Amino acid sequence: MIAYLHQKYALSLLVACLVVGAVALAREKHDKQASSNGSLFSCPAGQEDAMQYFVMRKDLREDHYLSGEANPSYTRIFPDVDFAATGYWFWLKSPEAHGFDIKAFDEKYIYIRGTELEWKDNRTFKRKEQDNALSTRCVPVNGASPTQRVSNARFNFYENCKPYKSSTLGTIVDDLDAPEMMDAGGDIGEVSTRVLHYRFNCDKHFENCKDEEQSFLGKGYGRWKWVHLKYGEVVKTTVVNHISKGTAHAIPPCESAYK
Known part of the structure; x- marks a missing residue:
């Protein structure tokens, strides 16, 4: 017992x-x-975080990417949350990170940092001497971001992760439009979209820009359309509006590209 x-x-x-x-x-x-x-970032009342448009939302990017008529677009963001106060992310154009765009963000702005150089060798790339602002981080819920004018558009060419020469894009003028419902087609369909106008090779007065790249940024999806204009004429358009299953298993090997 x-x-x-x-x-x-x-x-x-x-x-x-x-x-x-x-x-x-x-x-x-x-x-x-x-x-x-x-620790997540938030905007004041009446404003929203522009990162919601630039970056595919977490539940999708964990195992999906955008595909279409051109290179696929995989999203890798660090830190991997929606969204931290500061960080950076990649738009990867292949799962092996051959072809990439690098952007960064803090509490004030969203920036362009760098891009690929030779697709076959992802140890080559171009990086801005200093991050160039594309948009304010917080934007009016139904309005546009203030225009960003960048006077220092110099960038460096890298090979084997090391810089070897520099160049410039004149001056730069950036605008992020107010949101508008657009039909992205494919698997995305109707989506609230802000268009980023990245104008470069402008003169010292920030006018007479020779080139413009337009990125159509769908809320929760990121860039689903890209247009390149030369002297106001469209020279290339790509659309990635299909949601495909898969992940990128690599990022660019050179820390000097993104840190």
């Missing part, structure tokens, strides 16, 4: 320990989530 009572007491004690442990783990998980959520 005494042995039975000892066994019963030991079993009750074990169950109590398991319950306490489970509660502690749940509390720790909640605290971590609260801490993580507390």
